[in-house]
Amino acid sequence: MKIHKMTASFGTLQNETLELGDGLNIVCAPNESGKSTWCGFIKAMLYGIDSSAREKGGVKPDKIKYAPWSGAPMAGTMDIEYEGVKITLIRQGRDNAPMRDFTATYTGTSNVVKNIEPTLVGETIIGVSKDVFERSAFIGQGKVTVGGSPELEKRIAAIVQTGEEKASVTEAEERLKAAIRRRRFNKNGRLPEIERELEDIREKLAESESEAKKGEELKKAKREALERRDEMLDKVAELRKQTRRETLEKLSESRNTVKYLESEYSDISRRLEDAEKKLDDGVFGREEPKKCRQKLSLDKNKLSSIEKDEKHGGSFILNAAILTAFIIVAAVTAMFYYIPAAVLGAFALIQAVRMYLLKKEYKVWEEEKNKIFAEYGCLTVEGMDQALAVHEKLFEEYVGLRDRQEESEKKLEEAGMTHAELESAILKDLDFSEGGGEAAMYTKLLEDAENSLRKIREESAQWEGRQSVLKDPFELKERINELSIEHEKLSREYDALVLALNTLTEAGNEISHRITPHLSTRTAEIFSQLTASRYDAILLDRDMKASARPSGDTVPREASYLSTGTVDQLYLAVRLAICELALPSAKSCPIILDDALVNFDDERCRYALDLLCDMARYRQIIMFTCHGREETFMKDKPGVHIVHIANGSMTGAKQAPGQIAGN
DSSP states (O other), rough: EEEEEEEETTTTTEEEEEESSHHHHHOOOTTTTTTHHHHHHHHHHHHHTTTOOOOOOOOOOHHHOOEEEEEEEEEEEEEEETTTTEEEEEEEEEEEEEEEEEEEEEETTTBOOOOOOOHHHHHTSSSSHHHHHHTTTTTTTTTTOOOOHHHOOOOHHHIIIIIIISOOOHHHHHHHHHHHHHOBBTTTTTHHHHHHHHHHHHHHHHHHHHHHHHHHHHHHHHHHHHHHHHHHHHHHHHHHHHHHHHHHHHHHHHHHHHHHHHHHHHHHHHHHHHHHHHHSSSSTTOOOOHHHHHHHHHHHHHHHHHHHHHHHOOOHHHHHHHHHHHHHHHHHHHHHHHHHHHHHHHHHHHHHHHHHHHHHHHHHHHHHHHHHHHTTTTSHHHHHHHHHHHHHHHHHHHHHHHHHHHHHHHHHHHHHHHHHHHHHHHHHOOOOOTTTHHHHHHHHHHHHHHHHHHHHHHHHHHHHHHHHHOOHHHHHHHHHHHHHHHHHHHHHHHHHHHHHHHHHHHHHHHHHHHHHHHHHHHHHHHHHTTTTTTEEEEEEEEOOOOEEEEOOSSOEEEEEGHHHHHHHHHHHHHHHHHHHHSOTTTOOEEEEETTTTTTHHHHHHHHHHHHHHHHHTSSOOEEEESSSSSHHHHTTTEEEEEEEEETTTEEEEEOOOOOOOOO
16 A cells, blocks of 8 residues: 555645655655644544544644644545555544545546445555554654554464464453453452442341331330320310319309308498497497496586585575575564664675575586586486497497408408419419329320320331332342342352463463564564664563663663663664564555654664665655755665655655655
């Protein structure tokens, strides 16, 4: 397979064209003029663009890295020669599927080449997968090192020993490891998943069984709480009814007592008012009998003294008779005797004066007597005694009623207080929540029973909520049985896979011992040619890590001990050896180099160019370089095609004399 012409709308390439010849093509271009972009374009035309790739480690995927700067979709054509026939490969697409649409036509016609599948273009044309191509013939800038892969291993193994490309120890190991990892890898894999699920299910089963047991306990507790609550309800209702009845009876009895005492007090008060009125209407009023007797005694003494005075003064008639006698005697005597008559007249005057004064005293005494009798409402001393006797009787009755009233009032007051206390006590008895009665006590017990019932109902509701999300124990047990069977099966498979991997690893090591020498030998020959026989042996491991032994030394040196240029030469030798061993000669896959000789000194660069020129007799080689020395070294070399590009466009091509056509 050879590439003759490419046209690309790809990254910095804006519908730019690059023409190539057979054999060795040296494409000279300064930095940032599109060399790496042309390399990427060749790979994209052969294998397409992975639209699912994502940025990793700061490296952008090709769909972003090579998106046309113009904003147009990726597109391009590639004129090739394949199995002696000229074919034009066309790729185009959309933003979300760049370079996906593929067409292969016979160059210069619209006739479609039918034996090239759009998804297997590279595999069909150059005979290897993208992985093998990238690790062998596609030598990108700064990517001379190889690295092992199952695809590459299959290719090398096929050429070296079996000719069979379907077998790869590494691939088989990876498949076995993948199978083992699928079953168990640390805490990942199906077996740990099953174990975690089994543990989780067993916990759920234990929880479910515990919840079921708790549910039965809650049902029993709820039933008992309901019975207790109903019992308390009946007891409280009965006690409240009894308490109300007893309370009403006590209250009624107390109220009747108060009413009776009120009636009695009212009757006594009325009678007392009558007694007070009689006393007030009497001679002595409400004076105590003792004082009344004292006053009566004084008044009687006054009357007695008045009577004595009256008796002492004599009666008025007697005095009048005496006066008349004195007058008559004086008159008679005057007729006879003047002096005796004068004396008798004087006596008569004295008697008259005495009678006058006595009359006045009589009047005063009479007034005093009348006044005293008037106070008693009588005319005699007996009437006064009778008035005192009446007063004493009324006063005795008054005192008795007054005492009874005080006693009745006291009783009524006590009864009122008792009634008030009873009402207060009754209120407490009727307060079935805070009172101290039996009904209140059972009310509290009822509240406790209702609280217990409420808590049990809340727990039951929570239990039902939990129960609604818990799986059926039967299903859990069935799942445990299924997982246990699967775990046992996978455990047996895991043990068998581990045994197979160990066996395969041992076999792979043996195969590797047979494969690697072939590649190492050819790599050593190429590396010796590149270094002017400075090194005579190369050692490779399965991961394509190389060590070189200088000529005359007994110990090989790891790549890390070599200079940068020597390391690039070493791995270029590995790459070229792989191309010879792994790439089918019938397909004649081109070798692409992007500044692969940048770290070579001039001498070794010349050796490398001679080697490439020699290899270009059998396959097309396209080498991009930013230096002019390659052109200088090879400008007169037969079979070399030198191309100059600037900013992605070809500015001129030069055919070295005596070009040799490739396969």
